[in-house]
Structure formats: C-alpha cells, structure tokens
Amino acid sequence: xHMADALLSPQVGGVLWGVTAGxxxxxxxxxxxxxxxxxxxxxxxMGAFIFAAQMINFSIPATGSSGHLGGGMxxxxxxxxxxxxxxIASVLLVQALFFADGGLLALGCNIFNxxxxxxxxxxxxLFKPLAGADPGRRRLFLACLVSAAVALQxxxxxxxxxxxxxGISALPxxxxxxxxxxxxxAIGLVEGVVTAVVVQLIRQQQPGLLQLASATPARPLFxxxxxxxxxxxxxxxxxxxxxxxxxxxxxGLEWSVAKVIGGELDSTSSLIATLDNWQQRIAxxxxxxxxxxxxxxxxxxxxxxxxLSGVLGATVSLTLIVGLGxxxxxxxxx
Amino acid sequence: MAGIDHSLFDLTALDTLxxxxxxxxxxxxxxxxLTVLVFVVVVASYDKYAVLVxxxxxxxxxxxxxxxxxxxxxxxxxxxxxxxxxxxxxxxxPFFDQQVQLQLxxxxxxxxxxxxxxxILRFTLTIGSVLVLIAVTSFPAICHALGRLGVxxxxxxxxxxxxxxxxxxxxEAERMVRARSLxxxxxxxxxxxxxxxxxxxxxxxxxxxxxxxxxxxxxRCFSGRxxxxxxSRFGPKELLFVVGWSGYFILLRLGxxxxxxxxxxxxxx
Numbered sequence: 001x002h003m004a005d006a007l008l009s010p011q012v013g014g015v016l017w018g019v020t021a022g023x024x025x026x027x028x029x030x031x032x033x034x035x036x037x038x039x040x041x042x043x044x045x046m047g048a049f050i051f052a053a054q055m056i057n058f059s060i061p062a063t064g065s066s067g068h069l070g071g072g073m074x075x076x077x078x079x080x081x082x083x084x085x086x087x088i089a090s091v092l093l094v095q096a097l098f099f100a101d102g103g104l105l106a107l108g109c110n111i112f113n114x115x116x117x118x119x120x121x122x123x124x125x126l127f128k129p130l131a132g133a134d135p136g137r138r139r140l141f142l143a144c145l146v147s148a149a150v151a152l153q154x155x156x157x158x159x160x161x162x163x164x165x166x167g168i169s170a171l172p173x174x175x176x177x178x179x180x181x182x183x184x185x186a187i188g189l190v191e192g193v194v195t196a197v198v199v200q201l202i203r204q205q206q207p208g209l210l211q212l213a214s215a216t217p218a219r220p221l222f223x224x225x226x227x228x229x230x231x232x233x234x235x236x237x238x239x240x241x242x243x244x245x246x247x248x249x250x251x252g253l254e255w256s257v258a259k260v261i262g263g264e265l266d267s268t269s270s271l272i273a274t275l276d277n278w279q280q281r282i283a284x285x286x287x288x289x290x291x292x293x294x295x296x297x298x299x300x301x302x303x304x305x306x307x308l309s310g311v312l313g314a315t316v317s318l319t320l321i322v323g324l325g326x327x328x329x330x331x332x333x334x
Numbered sequence: 335m336a337g338i339d340h341s342l343f344d345l346t347a348l349d350t351l352x353x354x355x356x357x358x359x360x361x362x363x364x365x366x367x368l369t370v371l372v373f374v375v376v377v378a379s380y381d382k383y384a385v386l387v388x389x390x391x392x393x394x395x396x397x398x399x400x401x402x403x404x405x406x407x408x409x410x411x412x413x414x415x416x417x418x419x420x421x422x423x424x425x426x427x428p429f430f431d432q433q434v435q436l437q438l439x440x441x442x443x444x445x446x447x448x449x450x451x452x453x454i455l456r457f458t459l460t461i462g463s464v465l466v467l468i469a470v471t472s473f474p475a476i477c478h479a480l481g482r483l484g485v486x487x488x489x490x491x492x493x494x495x496x497x498x499x500x501x502x503x504x505x506e507a508e509r510m511v512r513a514r515s516l517x518x519x520x521x522x523x524x525x526x527x528x529x530x531x532x533x534x535x536x537x538x539x540x541x542x543x544x545x546x547x548x549x550x551x552x553x554r555c556f557s558g559r560x561x562x563x564x565x566s567r568f569g570p571k572e573l574l575f576v577v578g579w580s581g582y583f584i585l586l587r588l589g590x591x592x593x594x595x596x597x598x599x600x601x602x603x
Contacts, residue, residue, distance in 0.1 A: 004420040005460035006453045010378045028486035040488070041547040044495020049540040051500050052507035056536070058529030059521065069533060090492045094500070097468045097476070098345050100416045103460045105374045168382050168453060169423045170431040170446060176423075197530040198537070205534070 002095075002110050003159050005103030009166035016162070017108035023116060024089055027082035039083055046075060047087045051094075060190065072118035073148045073195050077127065078202075081119045088115035113158035118151040126150055137200065144196035145189070152188030156180045345500070348465075351404060352472040358402040363471045363479035365572035369579045370467045376583040377459045380590070383435055383448040387590035388455045394579060395462045402470045409465050416461065424453035473497050475566070499543075507536060 005013075031039055050071040071091070075084040089111045095101040102110050130143035160176050163169050169176075352359075358366075373394055380388060399406060428446035435445040468476070474494060481490040510532050518524055 002419065004423075004457065005374060005378060006420040006457035007423055008378055010375050013378060014375075024489055025486055028488035032486075032488050038544070038548040040491060041495060041551060042541075042544045043492050045499050045503070045540050045544040045547065047492070047496040048499035048503040049537060052503035052536060052540075053533055055504060055507045056511055056529065056532055057524075058526050059524045060526075086489055086492050087496075090489065090496045093493065094473075094496060097464060097473070098348055100412055100461045100465055103374065104371060104464055105378050105460065163423065168449065168456075170427040170449060171423060172430065175426075193526070194530070194533070197526065198533055201530060201534040202537070205538075 002102035003106040003113065003162055005105045007163050007166060007168050008106050008109065009168065010105070012162050012166045013105040013108060015108075016112050017105070020089070020108040020111045020116070023085060023111075023120075027086045030082040031086060039079070043079065043083050043087045043090075046079060047091050050075065050087075050091055058194075069191065069194050069198070072114055073122070073127070073144065073151055073191075074198060076119045076123035077144070077195075077199055081123055084123070085115050085119040088119065109158065109162050113155040113162075117154045117158065118147075121154065122147050122151040140203065141196045141200060144199050145192035148192035148195045149185065149188035152184050152191060153181060156184035345504075347408065348468055349473070351469040354402070356402045356470070358398055358470045361575055362566045362568050362572045363475040364483055364568055365575045366467055366471050367476060367479050367483070369576050370463050372576075372580045373463050373583055374460050376587050377456055379587060380452070380456075383445060383452060384590070385448055385451045385455060387586075388452065388459065390586050391459055391583065394583070395459065395466045398466045398470060402466075404466065404469050409462070409469065412465055413458065413461055417457065420453060420457045424450045427453070502543075503536070503540060506539065510536065 031043070050069070053069045053071070056069075072084070072088055075087050078084075079087060092101075092107065092110050092114060096104060096107050096110070127143055127147040130146060131140055135143060157177075157180075160173070160180050163171070164173050164176065373391070377388070377391060398404075399409070427450045428444060431446035431449065432444045434442045435448050436443040471479075474497070477490050477493045477497075480493070481487055514523065514528065514532065
C-alpha cells in the first residue's frame with residue numbers, strides 16, 4: 001500500500017515532504033543527544049531486521065494466504081518514537097530506491113503513513129494508555145493487536161486521502177475507502193497478532209528490553225522555532241508557486257462527491273444549493289481564488305489569488321500539524 | 335510496510351550495476367540526486383490529462399540508460415513488478431470519467447482513458463528514473479550526497495548501517511527459511527507458532543549483533559560520524575548536468591500548454 005508518484009500532485013507530495021523532513025531533523029537531534037549512544041547501531045540493525053523478517057512468512061490456516069511482520073509498531077515498542085521513526089524512514093528510503101516502491105516524491109507520504117502515524121500518533125496515544133505501566137499477558141496482547149490494526153487503518157486512510165486530494169485518479173472517495181479499509185483491516189489484524197506474539201516472547205525472555213522505550217531525555221533538546229520556520233518556508237513555497245501549476249479541473253474530492261451526490265439526492269438538491277450558495281458567500285477564497293477574480297480575469301490577479309489560497313491553506317495545515325507535534329512533545333515529557 | 339518479498343538477489347544485482355564505470359557513473363552523486371528530484375517534481379506537476387506532452391521527458395531516463403549501458407530488460411522487469419498499485423487505482427479512471435476530451439478523427443477519447451494513459455506514463459517516468467539513479471550511483475555515495483546536501487548525519491549513518499546489515503541479516507533469514515522448509519512435510523510447521531519462534535530467534539541474533547557492533551565501535555573511538563576520504567567533487571561537469579537537464583525539464587513544462595497542444599492536434603487530424 002505504498003503511495004505512488006504517478007498518483008500524486010506536487011502540492012500534496014511537497015507538503016508531506018516538508019513535514020517528514022522536519023520530523024527527521026527533530027528525531028535525529030533527539031537520538032544524537034540520548035545518554036546511551038548504543039541506540040545508533042541498534043537502529044541500523046533493527047531496520048535490517050525488518051527487511052529480513054519480511055522474508056519469512058507463515059501460512060494462515062483455512063485461507064491459503066500467508067502473513068508476515070509489518071514493522072512499524074514493533075519498532076516503536078522496542079525503540080521508542082523518535083528512533084523508530086528514523087528507522088522506518090530509512091527502511092522506506094531503501095525500498096523506494098531499490099525496490100521502486102512508491103517513488104521519490106511519494107516518499108514523504110509513505111514515511112508519514114507508515115512512520116509518523118505508528119511512531120508519533122498510535123504509539124504514544126493508543127499503545128501506551130492501553131498497555132499501561134505493567135500490563136498482564138492479555139492486556140499486552142490486546143494493546144499490540146489494537147495498535148497495529150489501527151496504525152494500518154490510519155495508514156491506508158492516508159493513502160486514500162493523499163490520492164484523492166491530488167486529483168490524478170478519478171476514483172471516488174467512497175469507493176476507494178470501501179476497497180482500501182477492509183483489506184487493510186484484515187492485513188492489520190494479522191500483523192497485530194504477529195506483533196503481539198513477538199512482543200510477548202520478548203517479554204518472557206528479556207523483559208528489560210521493553211523498558212528501552214521509556215529512556216527519554218530530561219531536558220528539552222530541540223528548538224521548535226527553527227523547525228517550524230523551515231517547515232513554514234517550504235510549505236509557503238510549495239503553496240505559493242506550486243499552486244499556479246495545479247490542475248484547473250475540479251478537485252478530485254469535490255468532483256467525486258458531486259458525482260456521488262448528483263444522481264441520488266435530488267430531493268434535497270434545493271438544500272444543497274442553499275448550502276452551496278452560503279458557502280460561496282462565506283468562503284474568503286471560493287475555489288481557491290479571490291471572489292472578484294472571476295470578473296477580472298487578468299492572469300496576474302488570478303495567479304496572486306491562487307498563490308494566496310495556497311499559502312493560506314499551507315499555513316492552516318501547518319498550524320494544525322505543529323499543534324499536534326507540541327501535544328506529542330508535552331505528553332512525552334510527562 | 336506490507337509486501338517486501340523481493341529477494342536479496344535483485345538488491346545485489348542493482349548494487350553490482352552501480353559499481354560499473356561510465357561517464358554517468360563517474361558524476362558526483364549530488365548532481366544525480368538533485369536532477370532526479372527536479373525531474374520527479376516536474377513530472378508530477380503536469381495536468382492530469384497530459385499524455386503526449388510527457389513523452390519528451392522520456393529522453394532523460396533513456397539517455398542515461400544508454401550512456402551507462404544498463405541492461406534494459408532487467409530494469410523493465412523491476413518496473414513491471416511494482417506496477418500493480420498505480421495501475422489498479424488508475425484503471426478505474428475510464429469508468430468514472432467518460433467526458434470526451436479529445437477527438438482524433440472519428441475516434442472520441444474520454445478523459446478517463448487519457449488520465450489512465452497519463453498515470454501509466456507518469457509511473458514509468460518517475461519509477462524508471464529512480465531505478466536508473468540507483469543503477470548508476472552506489473548507495474553509500476547517495477548517502478554521503480544526502481549528508482552533504484544537509485540531511486542530518488544521524489540519519490545518514492542510519493542509512494549506511496541499515497544497508498550494510500540488510501545483506502547480513504537477509505542471508506540469515508534465508509538460511510532459516512530454508513532450514514524450516516527442509517524439515518517441513520505436507521506444509522506442517524509453517525504456522526504461526528513456529529514462525530513466531532523463528533522471528534524471535536532472528537531478533538535475538540540481531541540484538542546480540544547490535545551489542546557486539548557497539549562494543550567494536552567504542553573500541554575504535556567512534557565519535558558519532560564516519561570519517562571519509564572524499565574523492566568526488568561538484569565540478570563544472572556536474573553543474574552542466576544539473577543545469578542542463580533541469581533547464582530542459584522546466585522549458586518543456588512551461589512550453590506544454592495542454593490546451594494549445596490539443597488544439598494543434600485537432601487542427602492536424
């Protein structure tokens with residue numbers, strides 16, 4: 001379920017590249033300033049372990065198919081958020097280069113879907129509360145199973161949203177969701193079982209290893225201001241200049257929603273029309289452009305409008321993401 | 335990270351290609367990485383119905399392929415192996431988008447087919463150029479190029495470690511799988527139980543290896559960074575490569591007003 005360059009617009013790819021690059025910089029700093037510098041060789045070898053582990057399969061009874069270890073969650077549990085993120089990112093970069101999985105522009109999306117989500121969303125906000133400080137057998141099993149399944153669901157959702165926002169594929173959002181989510185629920189449950197069994201075995205044989213994740217540094221190590229500034233610059237560039245070259249065709253999401261709703265909801269069409277009317281009136285930049293630009297169609301004013309909407313959109317998304325990051329950090333410090 | 339069951343063999347084959355010698359191989363890795371990045375962004379920036387205007391961009395991967403004397407069949411096979419996801423998503427376009435976009439004589443081509451063709455072409459261009467990049471540049475060289483381009487050294491170190499140990503642990507996993515299948519009759523012992531035991535065994539060996547590695551590094555005064563004798567530099571050849579190709583891509587992009595080309599086509603037929 002790697003996102004592919006061929007389905008991606010430079011805007012979506014660029015924004016996620018920015019987010020990923022910022023996170024790599026942040027995690028590198030965190031890892032470098034760990035007290036215990038044995039993490040560095042550990043990360044490298046664990047990344048190779050993920051590759052090697054995926055060469056071993058097991059057969060799932062009564063289905064004729066086979067399953068294997070996913071990777072994201074087990075790395076987060078063994079190494080903790082930042083180190084796990086760097087490890088997953090490196091694995092994905094090698095995959096993109098050697099196995100041509102996804103491509104370079106989509107690398108940002110893939111690292112976000114398969115690295116950021118398990119390491120910085122699912123691990124701190126789902127796995128840790130579920131597992132607690134000293135979980136029993138059943139509780140640990142359940143925590144691993146649920147986290148692995150949720151991480152994969154969110155990852156698949158990421159692929160669907162990134163594809164839809166890019167607007168290259170004409171597949172409606174609803175059908176795409178219906179295809180992707182159930183398949184990945186099945187895969188995620190299998191992965192979850194494997195993760196749970198392996199974590200259980202680790203705890204039986206070397207319980208000390210699972211404590212590794214709690215070794216977080218005490219003092220703040222990282223300047224949010226600089227990273228935020230860099231992220232902002234990248235997104236502004238992408239939003240401002242990149243948006244000139246965006247497709248003038250309707251956005252994939254709007255288009256597919258229109259298609260889905262168009263035929264079936266005729267009885268409520270007056271409601272929709274009213275809502276649409278309202279939205280046009282309320283929106284500052286309807287359809288990513290100044291409201292007046294439709295009348296005055298000179299190239300520069302429309303370009304400026306498009307740029308401005310790109311810049312605004314990027315700023316808003318960034319604020320959301322940085323806010324989330326601050327939340328994660330606060331939580332980690334506690 | 336679902337679905338890496340590609341064998342180590344392909345990895346080794348690409349690695350061997352990267353250590354051959356040609357004018358393209360000799361270029362500084364930074365030049366090649368930067369040019370491919372520009373290329374990928376330009377390809378992605380085209381209109382969703384762009385087909386014919388994308389064709390001139392094929393010049394880049396193809397000319398590198400020829401100059402570096404790469405085996406075309408091998409690369410095409412790799413390309414075909416990873417095609418399914420993009421194709422699967424793209425194949426629905428002709429069904430959902432049936433508005434006629436192009437008239438070629440009596441033949442009406444719907445937007446869906448155009449965008450489907452466009453997805454195939456984009457896929458070939460982007461993935462093809464990445465495969466060519468890795469076939470003309472060794473992975474350690476790419477890592478150092480990334481480091482010198484500003485990627486944090488911790489991450490570069492991670493990439494180098496990972497790459498080194500993929501081969502070691504991969505061979506170990508292969509031996510384990512072979513041992514299991516030699517002892518398995520009628521598919522017995524291929525279930526979750528034995529699998530989990532194998533995996534945990536592999537994990538112990540991995541962790542033990544990490545411990546030995548760390549001690550070895552400490553005893554050799556590891557300071558958090560690999561010291562390198564750097565022989566390649568960013569000279570005029572590299573500058574020409576980056577500026578020349580990027581200029582070509584950007585000029586093509588600016589000159590490719592999809593509407594103009596469509597009008598021209600309609601005039602011809």
